[in-house]
Amino acid sequence: MSLVIVGSVAFDTIETPWERREKIVGGSCTYCSLAASYFTRPKIVAVIGEDFPKATINLFKKRSIDLKGLKIIPGGKTFHWQGRYGHDPNQRETIRTDLNVFENFRPEIPASYKKADILFLANIDPDLQETIFLQVEKPKLTAMDTIGLWINSKPEVLLRVLKQVDIFFGNDEEIRMITGERNLIKAGRRILGLGPKLVILKKGEHGALAFGRDFIFSMMANPTEDVIDPTGAGDSFAGGFLGYLDKVGGFSQREIRRAAVYGSVMASFTIEDFGIDRYKTLQPSEVQARYEFFKKLVSF
């Protein structure tokens, strides 16, 4: 199988209550593809400037990520997001966004990506997400993520994209915004009426819920004492989830449940260090060990 991920590769400036990091590598596509690379060989579509670090490109290559769809704009500057987390890692505030090379980005799917089995539209402008459907042959599975900014500013196109995907990844706030429903269970189920066959509700430190049309699956987050940097947790969740499905090549309820646990596992590694630093050392054996830990954590 094959997994194509369209999203952002970026610089992030991050403030937590304890520490600040200036212009470290981030972006939805970055986190998602790194997480997915522990299961499959993801193909990415994104844009960066000439200022993007070679060391990260080398990390992508070492992780066997297909970079044919990664456009480098000569003389361009990479997209930059600056945000601040409070003591509650589930809440963050955007301080500044420099679009840079993203301003004129029109994602182009390379010929070798067009027969993707799984297509993931990571968080970017839904106008861009919508242009992707025309560029690929019908994937077996499509999934999307978004943020509150787009739900507020571009609801029509967002709902059109939502209607065309099989899986929607959203956090509690986003799912409440889309449906106008406070109760998370009702809200999650309401999303199923808008197109997707599966909704993954991400609740940060409280885990995640997967709503299918005929089942519900609940998974806890890793009970960790140290959340260093929550950035990218959701994108890594999607990466672990879709990477696993791409690897096993099936979408049965049983595989969906396991995929969701692998999603939680990858998110739990991401938040253990700033930016993508954890991926510089993370071993496949650690991924498997944490999956087994999750099993023990909930078994009775």
Add this chain to the structure above:
Amino acid sequence: MSLVIVGSVAFDTIETPWERREKIVGGSCTYCSLAASYFTRPKIVAVIGEDFPKATINLFKKRSIDLKGLKIIPGGKTFHWQGRYGHDPNQRETIRTDLNVFENFRPEIPASYKKADILFLANIDPDLQETIFLQVEKPKLTAMDTIGLWINSKPEVLLRVLKQVDIFFGNDEEIRMITGERNLIKAGRRILGLGPKLVILKKGEHGALAFGRDFIFSMMANPTEDVIDPTGAGDSFAGGFLGYLDKVGGFSQREIRRAAVYGSVMASFTIEDFGIDRYKTLQPSEVQARYEFFKKLVSF
């Protein structure tokens, strides 16, 4: 085995964003003993006034709850609590408290209770909780619950009681208040250093965590669309948990995990209706069916 529960039997006036109920039956001992009665025959110690409804006494009897320790004060008025819930059922505000017969309550353990295997000190003034230890022969297992009011107003005696119990039940706010630690995992583990061998961290709609000295167990709450009245969820959790342990007569890690699931199960029923109304119809077969549902909910 036998389970003794010391706590309050009370009237509650409850406001939710949708409805208000005046002087319905509540109290920590009430919820806990009703939940426990699906597993064992709990013995309760509490005080009420003459105004307490006969119908509830009859419900207690029907559920085989031992009422030898339930003192009825002639001419007295039952303790009355009034509270309000916001849209987030995890947050509540106390509007008014009428101690009434509770003002001069000194819990007395009947002779037939003194050899209790499991002793539960449900939420009451920790000064009263402390007097219980002198009145019982050493139980195999003791557990306690409390609220923020006592953590703030009587920290010394509260910590003395905590030091003597095997299990502490607390919600996220209470556990943070006691330890001064924001991270819930650190906070939960810190409680283990204050005496208990097991900490049950109740997170409302986000489930619960059980911290032992050498394990951690995580369980989700029932993903329900309708929380009618969150009052008593924590007390019913303790009731299901301790009732189950009393029934099986063992405290192994495996039984602790199952007990925690039964705790979640009982809490999930309590919140489906106002006050104790759900217990007027709840069948043992429904309890078992929901336990099986929880199993499916988390299995992968």
